[in-house]
Amino acid sequence: MVTTSTSSRCFAPAVAQSQSGINNNSNSSSNNISRRRRTTRRRRVDVTNANANANVNATSSSGGAGVVACLATLSSGRRNHGRRLRLSSSSSSGVVAKAVQVNQEESYASPSPAYAGNGVEPGDLAGQLMMNKTDMQKTVLGVILGGGPGTRLYPLTKKRAKPAVPLGANYRLIDIPVSNCINSGINKMYCLTQFNSASLNRHMSQAYNSIVGGGPAGRGGFVEVLAAQQSPTNPEWFQGTADAVRQYLWLFQAAERDGIENYLILSGDHLYRMDYSDFVETHVRSGADITVSALPCDEKRASAFGLMKIDDTGRIFEFSEKPEGEALKNMQVDTTVLGLDEERAEEMPYIASMGIYVFKTSAMIDLLTKHFPEANDFGSEVIPGANSIGMNIQAFLFDGYWEDIGTIEAFYKSNLALCESGDKLKFSFYDHEFPIYTMSRFLPPSKVIESEITSSVIGDGCVIRHGSKVSNSVVGLRSLIGSNCVVEDALIMGSDYYETMEECELLPGCMPIGLGNGSVVKKCIIDKNARIGHNVQIINKDNVQEANREKEGYIIKDGIVVIIKDSVIPDGTVI
Template identity: 55%
Template sequence: MAAATACVSTGCCSITSAREGYGRQQQGSPSNAAAKSLSRSSFCGDKVAASLKAQAWLPATPKRQNAAMGPIQVSSVLAELDEALEDGTEEKARVDPRTVLSIILGGGAGTRLYPLTKRRAKPAVPIGGAYRLIDVPMSNCINSRINKVFILTQFNSTSLNRHLARTYNFGKINFGDGFVEVLAATQTPGDRGADWFQGTADAVRQYLWLFEDAKNKVVEDVVILSGDHLYRMDYMDFVQKHRDSGADITISCVPMDDSRASDYGLMKIDDEGRVLYFNEKPKGDALKSMQVDTTVLGLTPEEAAAKPYIASMGIYVFKKDVLLKLLRWRYPTANDFGSEIIPASAKEFNVQAYLFNDYWEDIGTIKSFFDANLALTSQPPQFSFYDATKPIFTSPRYLPPTKIEQCQVVDSIISHGCILKGCSVNHSIVGIRSRLQEGIVLKDTMMMGADFYQTEEEVAQLLKAGKIPLGVGENSRISNCIIDKNARIGKNVVIANTDNVQEASRPEEGFYIRTGVTVIEKNGIVKDGTVI
C-alpha cells in the first residue's frame, strides 16, 4: 500500500518496512469445452501441443532423437489431450481478487470494551504496542490481494477515520479499481432514513445502493468481516472454497473443545459441510447435541476427537446477488447477520462451513483483550506480528529507537520511541512513546503509550508545579493493568487490586476495574501515592 507500513518492535528499537500491495492475477486453465474445441482445430500442431504440455495440460512426450523418426502425429496429440480432459486433470479456475469486495464492520458501540471505547471506535483500540484492531482485517485484505474495501462506522469514529486516512491511502499511487472507503452512518429522507445503523445487517442494507455502483459491477462475492478479532487469514482461499462448493453463503468457523464451546455460537453440519442449524451459547445437553464430525472439514481423527464443535467466527462470504436479495427483499427488517440473517438463510440457501484451523481470538471484552495482548509476549506466541511474508500494516510514525538505561526487561514487548530509565518490566507490553522512570516495577501490564512527546523541560516544569507528566512516575508498582493512551500516573503509586475487586467505576479518579483487570482511562490522571 502507498502509506501503509509494517512495524515490528525489537526491544530497544523498531524496524519499519514498506510493502507493495497486490500480486498479478492468477490465470486459470481453459474449460473442457474450449480446450476440446481447440483440439479439433486445424491449427493444432507442434506449437499448440508444446504450449499445452508446458502448462501441464498434456503429459510430456519423449523428444525426437533425429529427423528420421518422422514428425509428431497430430492425431496422437489430440488423443492425449482428450484423455487428459476426460480424466478431469485440468486445474480449476482461480478466483480473481478484483471480483471480491470486503466490508469491515466497525460501527458497534463497543460497550464490552468500555472504557477503552469511551472516546474511540472499537476497531481503533490500540493492540500489540503499535497497532490498532482495524489493522488486522485491513492487512489480511492486503495480503489476500483484495483491494476493494469498505469500512462501516458509527460510534466515536474520529480517530478511526484519521488512522485509516493516514495508513491506507490509495490516492497517491494508481491501484486500478482498488479503494479503501469509510462509510459513516448517515440519515436520509424516507420512512427509515432517520434511523442510525440498527445492527450489522442493517448497516450493510443502508449502503446497498453503493455496492451496486458502477465501480462494483465486476464484484461477484462480498466478504463480511469484523473489526475486533486477532488472526491472520488468507481470504482468497476462503472465497475459493466458497465458489468451488457452489455455496450461496460460506461461514468461517473454528474448531472448539468442551471448555470454550459454550461461550460461542455453534453450528451443526452434515457430511458435506452444509450448515443445518445454529445454537447460540448452548449449555448442558444442548451443548452435547451440537457435536459434529470435524473430519468432514479436514481435521485429523485425533484433532476431531479433541475439538468436536465448530464455532462461527462472524466472518462470511456472500454471493453478491444473494446478499442483495436477503437484505432487500427476503429479510428487510432483520438487523443482525449472526443472530438473524445467517440462521434463517440456512433453511433455504446453500450455506457451507469453512474451517479455519489456526489462531483466532475474539477480543471484544476487557478480559479477552487483556489476555490476547499479554499472550503476544509468550515464547513462542500463538499469534506473531513478526511475519515478513504476511505483515500487519499500520500508520508510519517515523519514531526513533527506544532508549533503555539500566533496566531489567523480561518476556516483554517494548515498542518504538520509548524512554525507560532504571525500571523493571516483566511480561508486559509497552506502547509507543511510553516513559517509565526509575524504580518502577511493571508486571502483567498492557501500556498503550502516548500520542505525543513532552520535552525534558516540560516534564521538569510540570513536576515543579506539582503536576504529573505523561507516563509513569518514580517508584510506582503496577500489575494486572491496562494503561490507556496519554495517561499520567504519579510517583509511588501502587496498582495491584489486592482485594480482588471484579467490577468498579471511578472515573473521577481516572480508573475502572473490569473482570478484575484495572483500566486507567485515556488521559486519566492518578495522583502521587494512590493505591488501587
C-alpha cells in the same frame, strides 16, 4: 530480553519474471522468480506490470521482439497435486499479464460463457488468466464491521471507535482484518462504524492507501471508513451488523459494475492471521450463496459460541446459539468433512461461527432487501433465515489461532500473550510473508537506560529510565517510564505525542505523560496519554473484581485495573 516491534514494513509482492527460451532451469541474470506457497491446495502466480515491462526491455536488448509470453499448463486430477505454472519468454509474440492469480485446479480457469463476448478465444490462455474469477482485487469487496459503542471494551472505547483501540504496542485492532485482506490480494475495503470514528478515520486514511494502490496512479484500491448517517430513507442509526450493511448497500451495489461478485464480511475485534483467498475460492468452487468460516472447538469452549451442524458435503443445516447440556451434545458434527484429521476431529467435534462470511452479491441483496428487510443481525437472523428459505450455506474450516478480543479480559490476555516465546506464542507480528501493516510514524528507536526488561514487547519511541524493571508487559508507543519503577503483567498503551516541558508547565503540578518515578503497576491497562504520578501503586491490593471509579480516572473489570485515557493519577495514590 527486549523485543522491539517496528511500526510499519513494506514487503514487495512476489514477482515472476520471464525466462529465456523454454528451458525452465535457465539461470539468466535477468530472471527473478519468486514463488509463494500459501497452502497445498492453492498455487498462485502474481505477475506485476512494472517488472514485466522491465523484462520486455531486457528481452528487446538481446535482439528479440521484446514481448513476454505467459504460458501455463493446467493439471488434471486431484487438486492437491496440481503442477506449477511455467513462465517463459518469446522473441515473437505474447502477452504481458498484470496481477494474475491462478488457481490451477478450478474448472472455471477455462473459457466461460460469461466471458463469451470479450474476445477471448479458447486457445488464448493468457486472456483466460486475465479473466480468472478468483482474482481477489477484481471480484471481492471487504466490509469490516466496526461494531457499536464497544460497551464490553469500555473505557478503552470512551474516546475512540472499537477498531481504533491500540494493540500490541504499535498497532490498532483494525490493522488485523485490513492486513489479512491486503495479504490475501483484496484491495477494496470499507469499515462501517458509528461511534467516535475520528481517530479511526485518521488512522485508515494514512496507513493503507499507498499499499492497496489508491490514488490516480494506483490499482483502484481503497480503505475507507463509512460512518452511520441519517437520510430520508434511513432515519435511524445502525441497528446491527446486517442493518449497517443494508444502509450502505446502495454504495456496495455500485461496486458490482466494476466486477465485484462477493462481499467478504469481517469483524474488527478479532486477533488472527488468515488467507481469505482460500476462503473465497472454496466459496466460489462450492457454488454457495453464503460461506461461513468455522472454528473447530472442544466441548469446554463450544458452549461460549454459536454452533453449526453440517451434512457430509459441508452444507450448514442447523444453528444453535451458545447451547448447553443435551442441546450442546446434539450439535456434534464430523469435522473430518471439512478437512480436520481424525485424531483432532475426536477432540474437537464442534464447529463455531467466527463471524466471518462470504456472501454472493445477489444473495446479500435479496436477503437484506426482499426476504429479511427488518433483520438487524447476520449471525442470529439473516444467515439462519437464509437457511430456512433453502439457500446454500457452506462451512469453511479455519484451523488456526483465533481470539475474540472484544472484552477487557480477553483483550488484556491476548496482548500479554504476545510476550510469550516458543511453543507458547500463539500469535506473532513477526511474519515477513504475512505482515501486519499499520501507520508509519517515523519514531526514533526506544531507549533503555540501566533497566531490567524480561519477556516484554516494547513499542517505538519509548524511554525507560535507570533502575526500572519491566516483566511480561507490553509497552506502547512513546511511553515514558521513570526511574526505579516496577511494571509487571501490564499493558501500557503509551502516548499520542511527545510533550515538551513548556507544555507540561501549563498544567497544575506539571505532571508529565507517562509513569512517574518509583511507581509500581501490576495487572493493569494504562490507556494513552495518562499521567501517573510519582510513587503511585496500581496493584488492586484488595483484589476488587468490579468497580466504577471513572471520576477518579479508573475502572476495574474482571479484576483488571483500567486507567482511562488522559487521566491524571496524583502522586502517592494506591489503587
